[in-house]
Amino acid sequence: MSQNTRRVLALAGGVGGAKLALGLSAVLPAEALTVAVNTADDFEHLGLSISPDLDTVMYTLSGLANPETGWGRRDESWNTMAALEQLGGETWFRLGDKDLATHIERTRRLRAGETLSAVTRDLAQRLGIKCTVVPMTDSAVRTVVTADQGDLAFQDWFVRLRCEPAVRRVRFAGADKARANPALLDMAGLRGVIFCPSNPFVSVAPILAIPGVRMTLQQTRVPRVAVTPIVGGQAIKGPAAKMLAELGHDVSALGVARYYKGLIDGFVLDQADASLKAEIEGLGIKVHVADTMMHTDDDKRRLAAATLEFVDALARSLQHS
Amino acid sequence: MSQNTRRVLALAGGVGGAKLALGLSAVLPAEALTVAVNTADDFEHLGLSISPDLDTVMYTLSGLANPETGWGRRDESWNTMAALEQLGGETWFRLGDKDLATHIERTRRLRAGETLSAVTRDLAQRLGIKCTVVPMTDSAVRTVVTADQGDLAFQDWFVRLRCEPAVRRVRFAGADKARANPALLDMAGLRGVIFCPSNPFVSVAPILAIPGVRMTLQQTRVPRVAVTPIVGGQAIKGPAAKMLAELGHDVSALGVARYYKGLIDGFVLDQADASLKAEIEGLGIKVHVADTMMHTDDDKRRLAAATLEFVDALARSLQHS
Numbered sequence: 001m002s003q004n005t006r007r008v009l010a011l012a013g014g015v016g017g018a019k020l021a022l023g024l025s026a027v028l029p030a031e032a033l034t035v036a037v038n039t040a041d042d043f044e045h046l047g048l049s050i051s052p053d054l055d056t057v058m059y060t061l062s063g064l065a066n067p068e069t070g071w072g073r074r075d076e077s078w079n080t081m082a083a084l085e086q087l088g089g090e091t092w093f094r095l096g097d098k099d100l101a102t103h104i105e106r107t108r109r110l111r112a113g114e115t116l117s118a119v120t121r122d123l124a125q126r127l128g129i130k131c132t133v134v135p136m137t138d139s140a141v142r143t144v145v146t147a148d149q150g151d152l153a154f155q156d157w158f159v160r161l162r163c164e165p166a167v168r169r170v171r172f173a174g175a176d177k178a179r180a181n182p183a184l185l186d187m188a189g190l191r192g193v194i195f196c197p198s199n200p201f202v203s204v205a206p207i208l209a210i211p212g213v214r215m216t217l218q219q220t221r222v223p224r225v226a227v228t229p230i231v232g233g234q235a236i237k238g239p240a241a242k243m244l245a246e247l248g249h250d251v252s253a254l255g256v257a258r259y260y261k262g263l264i265d266g267f268v269l270d271q272a273d274a275s276l277k278a279e280i281e282g283l284g285i286k287v288h289v290a291d292t293m294m295h296t297d298d299d300k301r302r303l304a305a306a307t308l309e310f311v312d313a314l315a316r317s318l319q320h321s
Numbered sequence: 322m323s324q325n326t327r328r329v330l331a332l333a334g335g336v337g338g339a340k341l342a343l344g345l346s347a348v349l350p351a352e353a354l355t356v357a358v359n360t361a362d363d364f365e366h367l368g369l370s371i372s373p374d375l376d377t378v379m380y381t382l383s384g385l386a387n388p389e390t391g392w393g394r395r396d397e398s399w400n401t402m403a404a405l406e407q408l409g410g411e412t413w414f415r416l417g418d419k420d421l422a423t424h425i426e427r428t429r430r431l432r433a434g435e436t437l438s439a440v441t442r443d444l445a446q447r448l449g450i451k452c453t454v455v456p457m458t459d460s461a462v463r464t465v466v467t468a469d470q471g472d473l474a475f476q477d478w479f480v481r482l483r484c485e486p487a488v489r490r491v492r493f494a495g496a497d498k499a500r501a502n503p504a505l506l507d508m509a510g511l512r513g514v515i516f517c518p519s520n521p522f523v524s525v526a527p528i529l530a531i532p533g534v535r536m537t538l539q540q541t542r543v544p545r546v547a548v549t550p551i552v553g554g555q556a557i558k559g560p561a562a563k564m565l566a567e568l569g570h571d572v573s574a575l576g577v578a579r580y581y582k583g584l585i586d587g588f589v590l591d592q593a594d595a596s597l598k599a600e601i602e603g604l605g606i607k608v609h610v611a612d613t614m615m616h617t618d619d620d621k622r623r624l625a626a627a628t629l630e631f632v633d634a635l636a637r638s639l640q641h642s
């Protein structure tokens with residue numbers, strides 16, 4: 001099998017992960033990309049089973065994503081929400097009219113006994129996605145954020161409270177009993193594993209918390225590369241920087257690299273943070289410096305291609321080590 | 322209490338019933354009108370608890386009804402349905418984006434343990450409805466249509482199969498164990514009971530099938546008036562005429578009057594059917610001839626006022642009998 005058709009496994013959360021996944025899907029053959037997506041911020045809301053990260057990845061890969069928000073669908077309308085508000089319903093979690101169809105169809109099929117991975121496969125196919133998108137697990141895993149006022153369900157903290165309460169601890173209820181998607185446990189023949197630029201604590205950590213995943217990633221000889229979600233000490237999107245601080249880490253790409261130590265061979269550092277290169281390499285992690293900001297589709301393709309080149313270079317050096 | 326503030330109880334199904342209810346709400350003080358609505362064509366669809374007749378009545382009374390279809394909301398959009406179709410979901414039962422909010426909110430509250438009457442009261446209030454709207458029962462009653470090919474759930478027959486299969490029998494699963502809304506059992510002080518021009522077999526019959534309702538209506542001294550749903554041998558809307566024929570009744574207002582014999586004191590006959598007056602009076606039912614077609618809001622008010630006058634005239638003659 002040629003290098004180009006060997007499979008890449010990408011671990012992704014929402015917006016940032018989806019962007020790199022889109023870049024990877026543009027430079028890889030469809031059969032060579034599996035995106036394993038965090039489902040620990042899934043929740044039941046308005047009676048619907050909502051999988052925010054899966055949807056963001058699917059909408060992004062199918063070109064349906066809203067480019068302004070990163071989440072939800074483009075050309076969206078909000079008539080159901082407006083009517084729900086009139087009826088006194090809960091509207092703090094904004095669900096667009098088109099987006100609602102995804103939740104309605106997913107919920108119906110899950111209730112009928114289908115697995116989340118089966119439903120995801122079909123939805124992705126209906127949306128015209130050619131690569132493979134899998135939930136990290138079919139089991140229910142739920143992120144719980146411990147703040148000063150007590151435990152908060154993830155979306156309560158993330159959306160309703162706008163990430164405001166300081167985070168003392170994050171745990172993943174149900175993770176210990178969850179079964180990982182097989183794609184996360186089978187490293188045979190993989191070209192590489194890519195940690196997308198997603199929040200380490202609430203997007204990647206839940207994937208790692210599923211029994212077998214961390215150990216598989218620790219033990220594999222397949223090159224593992226993380227793309228930084230932190231540039232210039234700030235999260236590109238979301239609360240990653242705030243959480244680094246609150247959880248006692250260095251608020252920088254270095255803090256992220258330290259968090260992933262033992263799990264990654266390489267780290268894609270933004271050019272703005274090139275000064276951190278030596279310190280990260282001091283952790284035994286190879287560093288590739290690139291422009292990691294993904295504003296355009298071209299940016300995404302370029303970063304994906306650079307990351308894959310880095311993966312392949314690491315593979316060569318791992319073979320020689 | 323003056324005649325005008327004594328309470329009227331209207332029994333209603335969907336479109337036809339809602340129209341007369343709107344007329345009644347325009348000519349009666351809010352506290353003097355209770356509309357008891359059929360819930361036997363309620364169903365679970367796409368994971369949502371849908372109450373078509375309650376919604377038609379609520380949307381009509383609040384001025385939100387779609388004047389073209391009679392069901393659903395005006396100025397509606399269909400973006401969720403279009404997206405659902407793309408995802409391979411079920412779209413034979415059309416749910417508009419605004420309408421969906423009603424089903425989502427109702428479903429959420431029912432699942433949380435609230436009764437349908439409590440949810441209906443709040444939704445009606447949110448929609449600005451001043452009179453009282455109650456479901457015929459809080460229990461699950463479901464119309465089952467027996468056709469040649471076997472039993473069909475009501476909406477399967479009504480919407481999906483467009484009423485095409487010939488009806489051999491209609492039954493109301495769960496009716497025998499249902500508890501009637503108290504408004505259907507308490508005739509004390511009522512000015513009158515009005516059977517709205519709804520389908521006798523699938524809108525009014527389910528209400529009568531709830532334990533106690535038929536007997537209460539049979540035994541009361543309160544004047545009871547039915548407004549014909551059949552004009553010139555045709556249903557104003559829906560399959561009432563087809564069902565009269567298939568169930569072996571005369572396909573006319575006379576067939577309806579015979580079906581209601583023992584339950585009504587008066588029958589509002591359309592002027593087009595004036596020739597049936599003597600035959601209906603032969604059943605021991607008083608007849609008032611009127612223009613029963615309700616095209617405009619003015620028509621609705623006029624028919625409502627005429628029906629109330631007829632109710633009051635019957636009350637006087639019942640007192641003297």
